[in-house]
Amino acid sequence: MRGKMSSYFALTKPGVVILLQITGVCSVILHDLLKGGGISQNTIWTIFIVLIGGYLTAGGANSINMWYDRDIDPMMSRTASRPIPMGEISPSNALIFGISISLFGIIWLYYMANSVAAFWATFSILFYVFIYSIWLKRSTPQNIVIGGIAGSTPPLVGWSASESSLSMSYDSLESMFSSVTELGSMMPWLMFLIIFLWTPPHFWALALYKSKDYGDVGVPMMPNVKGGARTMIEMKAYTILLMVASLYAPIAHGNLDYSDSLYQILRWSCFILSLWYASTVWRIDLEEDIDENGRMPTAARSFFFSLAYLAMFFLLLVSSGWEIQGIIIGIIICSTLILKLETDSKNRRNAPN
Numbered sequence: 001m002r003g004k005m006s007s008y009f010a011l012t013k014p015g016v017v018i019l020l021q022i023t024g025v026c027s028v029i030l031h032d033l034l035k036g037g038g039i040s041q042n043t044i045w046t047i048f049i050v051l052i053g054g055y056l057t058a059g060g061a062n063s064i065n066m067w068y069d070r071d072i073d074p075m076m077s078r079t080a081s082r083p084i085p086m087g088e089i090s091p092s093n094a095l096i097f098g099i100s101i102s103l104f105g106i107i108w109l110y111y112m113a114n115s116v117a118a119f120w121a122t123f124s125i126l127f128y129v130f131i132y133s134i135w136l137k138r139s140t141p142q143n144i145v146i147g148g149i150a151g152s153t154p155p156l157v158g159w160s161a162s163e164s165s166l167s168m169s170y171d172s173l174e175s176m177f178s179s180v181t182e183l184g185s186m187m188p189w190l191m192f193l194i195i196f197l198w199t200p201p202h203f204w205a206l207a208l209y210k211s212k213d214y215g216d217v218g219v220p221m222m223p224n225v226k227g228g229a230r231t232m233i234e235m236k237a238y239t240i241l242l243m244v245a246s247l248y249a250p251i252a253h254g255n256l257d258y259s260d261s262l263y264q265i266l267r268w269s270c271f272i273l274s275l276w277y278a279s280t281v282w283r284i285d286l287e288e289d290i291d292e293n294g295r296m297p298t299a300a301r302s303f304f305f306s307l308a309y310l311a312m313f314f315l316l317l318v319s320s321g322w323e324i325q326g327i328i329i330g331i332i333i334c335s336t337l338i339l340k341l342e343t344d345s346k347n348r349r350n351a352p353n
Helices: 004-011 014-036 041-071 091-112 115-136 142-151 154-162 173-181 188-206 211-216 224-228 228-246 249-253 261-282 296-351
Strands: none
Touching: 014 041, 014 188, 014 296, 041 091, 041 115, 041 154, 091 115, 115 142, 115 154, 115 173, 115 224, 142 188, 154 188, 173 296, 188 211, 188 224, 188 228, 188 296, 211 224, 224 228, 228 249, 228 261, 249 261, 249 296, 261 296
């Protein structure tokens, strides 16, 4: 049994939130590298602001999600150990906690950063709670696709917080829309797109061997509604889109010409990285047996490799801010990590039972 503080912390889904906040931090760093030419004390301060505000708002949305899913979480092996099913926190207290830290995070970003950063954090909360959790999750197998918009916003929050000149316009809907979408660069929108396209194959790899859980509680995930074969087709399609999107990395960079060496190195390193991740999806074997941990080994491998892929993709983007030397170091780090992941995976497969 967790302590009370640990239980409230668990409500925020720290593993998920931390990964996404890393993308927000990368957005801050890359903004200052591309716009300011380097990392300063102001960069560190902005990272602090984004981490606090991003964690509170995302964690609050997750807490509200756990409150709403309190009827199905006890019936699913993946969620049965959450604080509410375990009786560690009452549903009403979880809801109050989620709303409270969400509001505090929005206010924090509004006053410590700017209104545009606060807008994107608010948008993420409302989209995740009302569009995904309450509406889509139990009504369509495309839930994770559309719902993925909420999880794709941290780079927008980070970039907006770094652009001190940004502020929301309230003159008209058109001016309001322009004020929150025109962030001064294509880069935060590329980051948004990468996370959005990454989410379905990332999550469906898990759903492939957890589909019975979802089916038993009436959640229409793609594998238990359309079957494994159809799910694989869609997963592969998203990885192809990821590869295409990767080719636009140097264009989003904004400071590069097609003839620049950095342009080509960034483009093809991002593409090859996405090609590697796609290969983990294409290597999923729907005919394999479930292992002693209840996992489909190749699907589980793709799921965990996808986490490394997202981190490495953002590493390449950030390292490109340090020109040729930076991207070369980024490529070396990514290549070493991929080699280790593949080697460890091969050793586990070949290990005697």
